[in-house]
Amino acid sequence: MTTDPSAVVPMVLSAIAEVAPELEPELADLDHDIDFWLELQLDSMDHLSIMTRLSEQTGREIPERDYPRLTTINALATYLSTSDAH
Amino acid sequence: MTEPPTFDYRLPSLGADMDEGRVLEWRVSPGDTVHRGDIMAVVETEKSDIDIEIWHDGVVESFLVDIGERIDVGTPIVRLRAVGDAPEPTATAGPTPAAGSITPESITSETSPPAGGVTPARAATRGAPAISAPAGADRVPASPLARRVAAERGIDLATVTGTGPGGAVVRADLDRAEHVRPDAGAGRADVAPAAQRSRSVASMRSAIAERMSRSNREIPHYHLARDVDLGRLTGWLEQRNADRPITERLLPVACYVRAVALAAARHRELNGFWVDDHFEPADEVNVAMVISLRRGGLVAPHIASADQRTLEEIMSAITELVGAARTGTLRSSWMTGSTLTLTNLGDTGADLVHGVISPPEVALVGVGRTRPRPWVVGDLVSVRPIATVTLAADHRATDGAIGSRFLAAVADELEQLTNLEASA
Numbered sequence: 001m002t003t004d005p006s007a008v009v010p011m012v013l014s015a016i017a018e019v020a021p022e023l024e025p026e027l028a029d030l031d032h033d034i035d036f037w038l039e040l041q042l043d044s045m046d047h048l049s050i051m052t053r054l055s056e057q058t059g060r061e062i063p064e065r066d067y068p069r070l071t072t073i074n075a076l077a078t079y080l081s082t083s084d085a086h
Numbered sequence: 087m088t089e090p091p092t093f094d095y096r097l098p099s100l101g102a103d104m105d106e107g108r109v110l111e112w113r114v115s116p117g118d119t120v121h122r123g124d125i126m127a128v129v130e131t132e133k134s135d136i137d138i139e140i141w142h143d144g145v146v147e148s149f150l151v152d153i154g155e156r157i158d159v160g161t162p163i164v165r166l167r168a169v170g171d172a173p174e175p176t177a178t179a180g181p182t183p184a185a186g187s188i189t190p191e192s193i194t195s196e197t198s199p200p201a202g203g204v205t206p207a208r209a210a211t212r213g214a215p216a217i218s219a220p221a222g223a224d225r226v227p228a229s230p231l232a233r234r235v236a237a238e239r240g241i242d243l244a245t246v247t248g249t250g251p252g253g254a255v256v257r258a259d260l261d262r263a264e265h266v267r268p269d270a271g272a273g274r275a276d277v278a279p280a281a282q283r284s285r286s287v288a289s290m291r292s293a294i295a296e297r298m299s300r301s302n303r304e305i306p307h308y309h310l311a312r313d314v315d316l317g318r319l320t321g322w323l324e325q326r327n328a329d330r331p332i333t334e335r336l337l338p339v340a341c342y343v344r345a346v347a348l349a350a351a352r353h354r355e356l357n358g359f360w361v362d363d364h365f366e367p368a369d370e371v372n373v374a375m376v377i378s379l380r381r382g383g384l385v386a387p388h389i390a391s392a393d394q395r396t397l398e399e400i401m402s403a404i405t406e407l408v409g410a411a412r413t414g415t416l417r418s419s420w421m422t423g424s425t426l427t428l429t430n431l432g433d434t435g436a437d438l439v440h441g442v443i444s445p446p447e448v449a450l451v452g453v454g455r456t457r458p459r460p461w462v463v464g465d466l467v468s469v470r471p472i473a474t475v476t477l478a479a480d481h482r483a484t485d486g487a488i489g490s491r492f493l494a495a496v497a498d499e500l501e502q503l504t505n506l507e508a509s510a
Contacts, residue, residue, distance in 0.1 A: 020412075022380040043432045044337050045408045055332045064327050064335065 008058075008077040015053040019046055032073035054080060090169065092147060094162035095126065100136050100421040104293070106158050107131045109151055118146045119169065125417070126164060132293040134385050135414040136421060143169045228255035233366060236260055290383035301442050305360075306481040309440045312493045314500050316456055317470045322503060339375075339430050340401040342453045344506055345499035346428050347371045347392035350449075353492040355484045356477075357425045359446040365483040374424030374444070375404065377411040385411050386427055386444065387420035397506065431455055441478035448480035449489075451496065475500075 009032065016036070017024045023040050030036060037047060047067075055062050058080050062070070070076050097107055111128040114120055125137045144166030151163050226243040228236070232255045236243050248255035319341055327335040350357040350371045358367040374388040387410070389395070389403045410416045426449045431439055439452035454474040461470035475496055479489045499506050 020380060038434065041434065043434070044339065045405070048332070048335070048337060048405070049409070052332050062332060064324065 003081045005074065005077040005081040008081045009073060011057060012054065012073055012076050012080070015050050015057070016040070016042075018053060019049040030073065032077075035071040036073055037071060090167055092165050092167050093144065094150065095140060095164040095166060097129065097157055097159050097161050097163050098138070098418055098422065099159045100129075100131055100418055104131050104133070104159060106156055108156055109153050109163060110135060111153070112149060113137070114146050114164075116146050116148055120144055120146060120166070123419070129418075132289045133383065134379075134411065134416055137415055137417045139418050140166075145169060226255060227253060232260055233361070287382040290379075294383060297444065298442050301445050305443050305445060305448075307443060307478050308481045308486055308489065309476060309478050310486060310489045310493055311438055311474055311476045312497055313459070313472050314475050314497045315461055315470045316473050316500060318503060319500055319506075320456070320471050322507075334398070336397055336401050337404075338456070339453075340397050340404060341500065341506055342430055343373050343375065343389060343392055343400050343404065343428060344395070344397055345496050346426070346451050347373050347389075347395075348499050348505050349492055349495035350426055351393040352495055353488065355488050356449040356479060356492050358448065358483075359425070360448050360480055360483055361446050365448065368425040370423075370425065372423050372425045374427040374447075375407060376427060376429040377408055379412065385416065385421075386424065387411060387416055388424035390419075390423070426451065428453070438474040438476050440476060443478055443480055448483040449492075450478045452476040452478070473500075 013027050013030075017027060020040070020042065026040065030039070036042070042050070051062050051067075054060075054076070060080060062079075066079065070079055099105070100107075107129045109127050110130050113125045113127055120126065120140050120143065122140060122142050124140050126140050127138045129136050129138050147165040147167050149164055151157050151161065157163065226246075227248060228243050233243065236246070236255070243255050246255050246259050248259055316338070319338065323336055323338065323341070350373070354367045355365070357371055358365060360366075370391045371393040372388045372390045373392040374386040376384055376386050378384045387407045389400060389407070392400060392403075395403070407416075407420060410420075424444075424447065426447050427441075427444050428451045429439060429441060430453045433455050435455050437457065438454040441450035441452045443450045452475070454476070456471045456473040458469050459472040460467050461472060463470075475493060477489050477493050
């Protein structure tokens with residue numbers, strides 16, 4: 001099952017805003033194809049909190065081995081809009 | 087039976103750099119029965135908004151200050167009536183085993199709050215009142231723990247009525263008295279308007295400036311560093327986390343906390359306080375964690391008895407502390423009683439830190455960014471994930487030899503994993 005990734009983008013952004021409310025003003029202008037963890041200076045605790053939220057909201061496990069390719073908003077949205085591979 | 091006495095709960099000092107605050111919100115109402123560990127109020131300090139916990143059981147009688155009123159540390163804020171003679175230590179059996187737990191030496195052994203401990207004992211001068219010290223004593227009799235807690239909270243022992251052997255002040259007396267001396271701080275900045283949940287960066291900077299200046303002024307620091315090979319730990323964590331749901335995964339920082347706590351438990355000379363020109367070792371190992379706040383500044387809540395906790399317990403405590411720090415819901419018990427501090431620079435941070443100790447502690451451990459480095463194993467050079475662990479220590483309390491042994495112990499825990507994985 002696949003949904004439109006662009007429909008998932010707002011969920012990703014709101015997960016970031018929930019974990020880091022101070023960054024909300026910056027999210028509007030955020031480039032969706034750059035490494036936002038670095039850009040927004042999010043640390044490993046933020047990473048864990050955001051991934052936990054997204055995992056809970058989508059019901060999808062996000063194994064650590066997938067972390068390295070989940071660095072941009074678009075990559076995350078695409079990943080989350082695709083169901084687990086079977 | 088006579089009516090139980092009342093006692094006043096005073097605004098505690100939530101760190102050496104705090105000398106005033108404002109009540110933002112009451113979390114209890116007159117008539118409520120409260121138990122040790124319950125949150126009484128949300129208090130605004132320069133650094134953060136903090137949930138203030140009650141130290142012992144009682145029934146709320148009245149509020150003694152207004153919402154938004156600026157009050158000094160030590161000001162009575164709530165009047166309570168004691169409950170019977172034997173309050174149940176319910177807080178220790180509460181559902182949150184993580185960071186909030188209060189240290190075990192509870193107040194349960196001496197439970198009836200004597201009026202003397204809580205009435206304005208301010209007039210008493212050191213050594214003078216017959217009630218609190220045997221004649222001839224120029225030093226107020228007190229248990230080592232009480233002495234340490236008093237130093238931590240800024241309480242003058244001479245103003246506390248002791249109920250221990252020979253009138254010695256014990257920990258419980260301090261909990262009852264909650265008589266806090268405003269820290270003799272230097273410059274003060276105005277705190278932000280009461281209704282505002284976030285502190286201005288300027289006032290937090292002022293608080294940090296005061297404390298760090300005091301540290302650099304008073305503490306002769308020495309600094310040590312040691313590179314640690316985290317290859318084994320990284321591999322173990324990867325494997326462990328691979329088949330676990332996201333909520334059960336461990337971050338390296340949990341391992342750092344446990345490694346530091348285990349090393350501190352074995353090297354007690356670095357775990358405690360410099361008070362009254364001598365070192366007081368602490369009974370517990372309460373590791374404070376430096377958490378930077380995005381709007382600027384930092385806070386350092388602690389994980390109590392970290393050496394007694396498993397990695398999983400430490401991880402959930404860290405998650406709770408970081409979440410609370412960043413949402414302004416820190417609890418007062420996390421903010422007092424730390425015995426040494428850990429600062430973790432994270433993977434986007436610098437390679438190493440020469441830390442500044444947070445008085446009255448005598449040690450600060452720093453863990454730098456983990457980065458791939460050439461490393462000699464046997465006769466071969468290989469590339470390994472290396473982190474530089476540093477120690478800033480108080481030269482009045484220890485010498486470099488002890489610091490080196492401590493760092494070696496931290497390195498050993500992180501490289502061998504023998505004790506790290508073991509359940510507490």
